[in-house]
Amino acid sequence: MGPTRYGKEYHGTMNHKECEEMLKDKPDGSYLIRRSPGADNYYTLSLRFAKTTKHFKIFYSPEKGHYLRENFKKFETIQEMVADGLVDFYMRLHAAPILKEMMSQTKKCYEQSPYMTLHRRKLRSLCSELCKPTKLPMVQDSLETADTEIADERDSDKEEVDRVASEKSDPYDNAYPEYEKQHAFKTHTFKGLNWCEFCANFLWGFTSQGVKCDDCGFMAHFKCSELVPAKCVPDLKRLRGIFGVDLTTLVTAHKCRIPFIVKKCVEEVENHGMLQEGIYRISGFADEIEALKMALDKDGEKADVSGQVYSNINVIAGVLKLYLRLLPVPLITFQSFPLFMESMREKSIGEQVIALRNAVKALPPAHLHCLKYILEHLNRIASHHTINKMNEHNLATVFAPTLIATPQHMTDLSQEIGMLAALISHCHAIFL
DSSP states (O other): OOOGGGGGGEEEEOOHHHHHHHHTTSOTTOEEEEEOTTOOSOEEEEEEETTEEEEEEEEEETTTEEESSTTSOEESSHHHHHHHHHHHHHHHHHOHHHHHHHHTOOGGGGGGSHHHHHHHHHHHHHHHHHTSOOOOOOOOGGGGGOOOOOOHHHHHHHHHHHHHHHSOOOGGGGOOOOOOBOOOEEEEOOOSOOBOTTTOOBOOSSSOOEEEETTTOOEEOHHHHTTOOSBOOOOGGGOOOSTTSOHHHHHHHTTOSSOHHHHHHHHHHHHHTTTOTTTTTSOOOHHHHHHHHHHHHHHGGGOOOSTTTOOOHHHHHHHHHHHHHTOSSOSBOTTTHHHHHHHTTSSSHHHHHHHHHHHHTTSOHHHHHHHHHHHHHHHHHHTTHHHHOOOHHHHHHHHHHHHBOOOTTOOOOHHHHHHHHHHHHTHHHHOO
């Protein structure tokens, strides 16, 4: 008895020659399943096409289904695998020039792709929107009179930072990275006739014909998807809420530099919480934070975060921290984090500022702009530390676990806190 999943197509143990003899006069598309002598962990699919018999090792698992290789297509039935294989053989036999052209494509072909033809104006509009200067919220005039005491040592540090900030640097040093957003490609089974938006050829096959981007819907062959540049323009209709959504995806979908939730919360804190003692350190009520989170996820920019609805400013501050903490990629990314920490090894404040200036340029554009916005906000909060009791170090202590990805078991964040405090203190010299 053979495995029931193969049905009548299973012919038991059979060697290569016996199989060839059985199929030699059969029409194209005829096939059988057999166990090769000595094979323990696989079966063999023997398939007739173009007057020849082709043999393939096939595997099966209840979770994945039928497949030829671990990283290849998966099929629910052996009939689907055979049908898909026949289409592939037919394409290789009768469409060889097209396949050869596809294999010789380069990333330059993207500019002439159907996707670019249809979306060129949309992409240009997005790029121009992202290049607009960010308008930061203004602090209330009444807050500007708050007293601050700066020690002599801080005066000398400030002089050095001002000197570094005023030094003219190479214009190329101030060039931030261009907009990039990787496509979220996943294997997809398309219904009906669909074509690749990279090469303009049909996506052939019955199942798993290619890949589709979860964020923007870009469709492509597996091979073509490897050449598609990181220029994904997410569709707002595909986004579910804002919490836990990749930062680059969110700002690209909304065509903005700073997420609306960050701007709303910062403006509300600066209007009503600048002098609040322990702002960002004191937690708001958990149920109110959750209610505001749900409102922002549901209503987006229309959500009301004003003091008329949420009288406790700590709720607004708590939602901002929650949003930043739930980012799948932290504001200071995994890749750039070592550069930030290495900058603190410099001996002088001026050298640290220069090193931090280089570190922020390693961030993706969306992260860079948002980090700048947050740090300048925290700098303004710290300027009133004699009233709100939240100086740069205290703010860094609160935000370090939020802005930086740290292991849960890691309890000593003194170095990370020191680095973040330096970012807050010298943000105007770092972000020129």
